Amino acid sequence: MSSYEENLPDAASVAVVRTAELDRLRHLTCQPGGEGRLIAVFGEPGAGKTHLLSALVRDRQWTVLPATVHRCARSDREGTMNAVRKLLRRARLSSERQRESPGVTGLSRHRPQPDRELVVIEDAHLADERTIHELAGIAEGTPPPLVDVVVSLRPRQTPEALTEAVSLTAAFGRTARIELAPLSDEQMLAMTSVPPPYDLRRRSRGNPFSLRALQALDHSTRSGSDIAVAPFEFTVLTEVRGLTLNEHYVLNAAAILRSRFDVELLAEVAELDALVVSAAVRGLVRRDLVRVEPVGALFSVRDEVFGTLLRRTIDPCWAARAHQRALHRLSARGQAGTQLGFHLVSSLSRVRASELAQIVDASYEIMETDVAECVSWLTPVIAEAPVSSEIGMRARLALSTAFGRIGRMTESRDLLFLVHESGGLMDPLVLAEQVASASMVEAVLSQDVQTLGLLNEHLARPDLRRSPVWPRLVFARGFRTTMLGRMPGRAETEQALQAARDGRDDLTAAGLLGLRSLEATFSGEVDRALADATAAGEMLDRGPEHLVARHLECLFVVALAHLYLGCYVDAQRQVRRGVDIARHCQRIFLLPALLVLLSESERHLGQLEQAREAANAAIVESGPGNSLRHTQAVALKSAAEVWMQPVGSGRARSLAQQALAQQSPAQANVNGSASIAALTLARCAWLDGDPAHCVTLLLNEGKGSGLRTIPVAYRNTVWEMLCAAGMDVGMPLDGWVRSSQEHARAVPMPHNLAYADLTRGHLCRVRDSLAEAAQCYHDAADRFASVGMGIEQCYALGQEARVLGELGHADRSSRTARLAAEMAHRSGAATMLDWLGRQVIDPVPAELETETGPVEMFGRLTDREREIALLICTGMKRREIADRLTISMRTVDVHLTRIYRKTGVNSRMELALATRRKASGHDYATRF
Structure with missing residues (x-):
């Protein structure tokens, strides 16, 4: 196995992920013309300015006009400034420059050739006053340079004169200003060969340096080696070089206090006079090592990662005493446990049982907002407290919960079994609650059953049957059963629902109502299922965010019930709320599953672009340990691309094949990713003019015309596709139409009835009953419209337009097709527009003009x-x-x-x- 360091290449070999910014730099520095310009690259510390500019310089190293690079530094400021000014002066005084460039070889021969020299000045905010004045003059064009000058700047440290000059001239096009925004999730994943989990991406805030530092810190914690962190610590030490002794002490105290501290508290921790601290803080603010909070006269260290690395360089004895001083001062101010926990953990030189209990209590409080911090607090506690003690068991259960929330299921499960097998005196309700939570996390992340026996053991205990936690245990088992595509028992669900209502546990009752709704849906009791789903949704709507965050699995089940009922708008609303809560409250384990449901609901609503984005997000969030959700996300992305992709691109087919290759053959699952991918491949084959292959794919996936291996929610869709392709091939449709009608009667939901109308319309066309077929297609379009399924409505209208054309009603056919085309155009469905154009004699325009103008009042309406x-x-x-x-x-x-x-x-x-x-x-x- 390769080491962590081998998987992290050096900075020069890391691929540039800011491709848009690099392309713009290349374009700006290769424009012909007699004058140069100033190009200012602004970015926070660690945003990747040096990496971006080094890529630009490497592009020009084989050309006749390579770049000249200078870096401003506090140590050799005079020498660097003299070299920069000499180069700028020579460029301004030069009246002639080389216009002809011979042919070049190497990497740059396929790229635009530079037309003038390039000067790159890194960290120009550290330049002296004279150089800043010259750079401002270059920005204003007095005089205009004959070279391109690229400067990298930090927004908070750039002198006001240069900032104002760049801002004013950039507005008129004289100067180019490039802002380095935080990296997106896709860019962060592409930045390194070690995929960072969601927690590290969130804590890094899109900063490349912070992300790589957090990865190194995580590796150091797991392996016990500090080698990977050493380069980042050296960078921090370089950053603080040149500070006075007092400034060093104040900065160290700021790193101890981390955030939201005042001068008085800082003086207490640093053991310095308040006037000295106040002067030192002003200097640290100017150097952007300490930042001013927007509210009140409070300060914070620059960012979390910088503070963490800085604390690792502080003398441990001084740091421990500083934490003690901070702890005493904060306690005197009456701060909450979450403010004291960090200092308690950092000053555990003399372990006291009361302090360990305080840390465990504080970890439960902070778990709702910062799981990573909670893990860092509890890790030293379990090293000090044995599992047989009460504090040891509480700490291990809390750590098990934290690990489960961020998806580290193996560690969470090991801690849970350790506490269960210890035989210590533990509150049975707390242990049962953790068993239920761990079992649901296991059900979401995989199909393992290691905690199922423990869950059944707790459900069988008579002393827990009358406890408040029993409905939660029943819901956990029902949730596991649902995630495997099966339905829980009705009797036990009814008893648990009544117990939850008696205990006023509305959110668990909502989850149990969701389970009952799913069971009623698959039993064909649609009215009862809809009533239960609506009641459960109203309970969730009334629940505050912090309580819903603790019962996010209940929201997932209710959204799934709405999805299977065809209430896609309600499902989308619930899932969007769930995604926001999962991100805000760090329920990372459920985030990929929620994004999968969001993609599916938005695809049904015809919001193809949003569905694709949700599927992309699910692919990003489902890391290497969650292959099940990754496969589902790829399949759903392929389903969104079917009607959205450019004609003939083959994107949907490629994604569907990728999903099928990743599909685990062990068991089916609640989302049926293999069926989605197979349906996508079949529809692509039908659209490409190969209906026989479409029929073969669907029958193979369904193992016959009964479609027993297809999830129930997709069977009517598959029967309709079989009828459409079979009609083109000339196959008999009676069996498929009959199965579709029976399924619609068994589960009479609007979308099932709409698909049944489509299959009946196909059969009528085969029997030459074109007028009846047109009516069937029109009824199907109305049913799809009633539940907001825009793309399916377009499809039904397209079929109706074709039949109307065959009946000789050209005007009605064209009007129907144009109505469908307007809807498809609003959804961005390029392939649907192309297919609609083939259904009528008059072609439907692929692009419709944007309609504008004031909306007139409706004359006949009140x-x-x-x-x-x-x-x-x-x-x-x-x-x-x-x-x-x-x-x-x-x-x-x-x-x-x-x-x-x-x-x-x-x-x-x-x-x-x-x-x-x-x-x-x-x-x-x-x-x-």
């Missing part, structure tokens, strides 16, 4: 009806409209019925499109 119609067109739902206008949903429905009758439209989507047509001057299909 004021209230006009108001509701406009709110519908802005995307508001019926419940939101009722809340905004302070009327009941029944009143909204009555008004909507009158609006549809007066305007001649049949759905909210048609109403929005008709409004846009009216704004553009088109009057067809409307009666406004």
Whole structure:
């Protein structure tokens, strides 16, 4: 196995992830012209300015005009400044320059050739006053240079004169200003061969130096070796070089206090006079080592990673005494346990049981906001307290919870079994709660069953049956069963639901209602399932964020119930809230699963771009230890690309094949990633004109026309695809249509009924009952519109347009196709637009003009009806409209019925499109 250091290449060999900024630099420095310009690259410390500029310099090293690089430093400032000024003076006085450049070889022969010299000045904010004045003059063009000058600057340390000159001239195009924003998740993953987990990416805040330093610190903690951290510590020591003795003490005290401290507290910890500390703080602020908080006269060390590395360089004896002084002073001020925990852990030279208990209590408090900090606090506690003691058991259970939340399931499970097997006197309710939590984390991350026996053992204990934790245990077992694609027992769920209601545990009751809704859905009791899902959603809506964060699995189940019921808008709303809470409260283990559900709900709603982005996020968040969610995310991304990809690109096919190659054959799962990928491949084959291959793929995946191996939620979709492809091949459709009709009758949800209408329309076309087929397709489009499935509605309208054309109704066919094309264009469905263009004689334009203009009032509508119609067109739902206008949903429905009758439209989507047509001057299909 290769070492950590071998997997981290040196800075010169790391790929440049800021490709957009590098391309812009290349473009700016290769433009022809007689004058040069100043190019200012602004970025926070560690943002990658040096790495970016070194890539630019390497590009020019084989050309006839290579770059000249100077770095400003406090140690040799005069020599560096003289060299810079000499070069700038020679460039300004030169009246001629080389215009012809011979052919070059090497890396740069395929790139634009530079037209003038390039001067790169790193850390220009450290330049002396005279050089800053010259750089400001270059920015203002007095006189204009004959070279390009690229400077790297830190925003907080750049002198005001240079900042103002760059800002003013950049507004008029004289100077180029490039801001290095924080890296995105994709850029951070591409930056290093060691994929950083979500926790490190969040703590780094998109800063490349901080991310690599955190990776090194994490490796150091796990391996016990400090070799990987040494280069980053040296960088910090270089940063603080040149400070006075008092400034060193004040900066060390600031690193001990970390954030939100005042001068008085800083003076107490540094053991210096307040006036001396105040003067030192002003100097540290100027050097951006300490920053001023926006509220109050408070200060913080520059950032978390800088403070962590700085603390590692402080004398440990002085640091321990400083932590003690900070602890006493903060205790005297009455600070909370979360403020004292860090200092308690850092001053454990003399271990006291009361202090260990304080650390464990504080770790439970901070776990909701910073799991990494919680882990760092509890790790030394379990080294001091044996597992047989009460503090040792509490600390190990808390650490097990923390490890589970960030997805380190193996360590979480080991600690849980260690406490269970210790036989110590532990609160059975606390242990049972942790067993339930660990079991649900295990169900989300994998299909292991190592904690299932422990969960069943606790469920069988009679003393826990009447306890408040018993409904949570029942939900945990039902959650595990659901994640495997099976349904829990109804009787036990009913008993636990009643116990949760009696105990006023609304969030656990919501989760149990979600389980009951799923069971009713697959039993065909749609009305009861919808009522349970709606009641569960209302309970979650009433729950505050901190409580929902502790029961995020309940939100997941309720969102899954809405998804299977076809209530995609409600599912999307719940999942978006869950994703926000998971990120904010660091429930990392559930984040990929929530993003998978978000992608699926948005794809059904026709929001293809958002669905693809959610799938991309799920791919990023599902690291190497969560291959199940990674496969599902790739499959869902392929499903979003089917109608969205450019015609003939093959992206969807490639992604689907990748998902099928990664699919684990062990068991099915709740999201059915293999079925999604197979359906994507089949649809791609059908769109490419190979319906026979489409039928073969679907039958192989479903192991026959009964589709027993296809998840229930996708069976009607597959039957419709079989009918569409079989119609093109000339195969008999009766069996597939019959199966689809039976499934729709068994589970009569709008989208199932819509797919059944499509299959019946295909059968009518085969039997030459074209008028009946057109009506079936129209009914399917209406049903899809009722649940907001825009892309499926486009597909049904396209089928209707084709049949209308075969009936000879060219005008109606063209109008229907154009309606579908407008909807597809709004969803960015390029392949759908191409397919729609093949369904009618008159081609549908691939790109529609943007419609603008004031929306005229609807002449035949009342004021209230006009108001509701406009709110519908802005995307508001019926419940939101009722809340905004302070009327009941029944009143909204009555008004909507009158609006549809007066305007001649049949759905909210048609109403929005008709409004846009009216704004553009088109009057067809409307009666406004």
